[in-house]
Amino acid sequence: MSQLSLRSLGRAEVVRDGQPVKWEAESSRDLVFFLLAHPEGRTREDIIQGLWQEDPSARSSNRFRVALHRARAALGAPGRIAEVYGVYRLSDEVLRASDVFRLYAALAEAEHAGGDARLQALSQALAEYGGDFLPHLQAEWVQTAREEHLSAYTRACLERSVLHCEHLQCELAVQDLVAALRRDPFLGENHHQKLMTCLSVVEGKYAATEHYRRFLRFLREDLNDAPMPETVDLAGRIKRGERICHHGQPEVRLTHNCPFTADGRCPGPYAELLKLV
Known part of the structure; x- marks a missing residue:
């Protein structure tokens, strides 16, 4: 065939x-x-x-x-x-035979793996994500699937950034955080705080402060909102040159939004098909 x-x-x-x-x-x-x-x-x-x-x-x-x-x-x-x-x-x-399946198969493997195998599975998942789902179409069913796959991608970025952080690979952690926030700037404010912290280590307080300013502009112009007090305090500490990075945080596993399963988790009812990969 x-x-x-x-x-x-x-x-x-x-x-x-x-x-x-x-x-x-x-x-x-x-x-x-x-x-x-x-x-x-x-x-x-x-x-x-x-x-x-x-x-x-x-x-x-x-x-x-x-x-x-x-x-x-x-x-x-x-x-x-x-x-x-x-x-x-x-x-x-x-x-x-689809890239969507390979994306979620890799995420399923990451959920059940540890150490280097988990990092490799997350990297494989991110490699499968070439961009928005069916970028040439704007139908409602496309938008729904697009948001699901984007959510899976950004969560994989965030999860891999945690692993890089645990291994003191700060530049790689910054790259994944930037990738996630570029794709979806509406992610939680805590992720912007984390990026500010990592930038203060990798590129210095000025780079971290610049991201804070861009975030303030995004909140004001797109959301008509203001930052949380914790974010303002963090920016002040960075400007004062305080060392605020703390390594060795507990391992974080994020929940994926798998459209192939009823509960949004991989592999779920899709387990038998995933075993064939």
């Missing part, structure tokens, strides 16, 4: 036997990625409403049948989009 590779993070691409798939219509391509965003599957009615915002009718049902036929042909086998009791889903083989 032909080999598949699905990329959806940072770009949308399906490769079959080393060649990019040429879609007969965008509807068939979008159907594949819609099912990737809903690995548990969706009914015909859910797909019609989710993809095209249409109610079930003879016209929309025909549109679905055509898109399904073309999507199956593009993937190389009818069974790669299976239908069981009226629910359509990508086969396990197709799901395992």
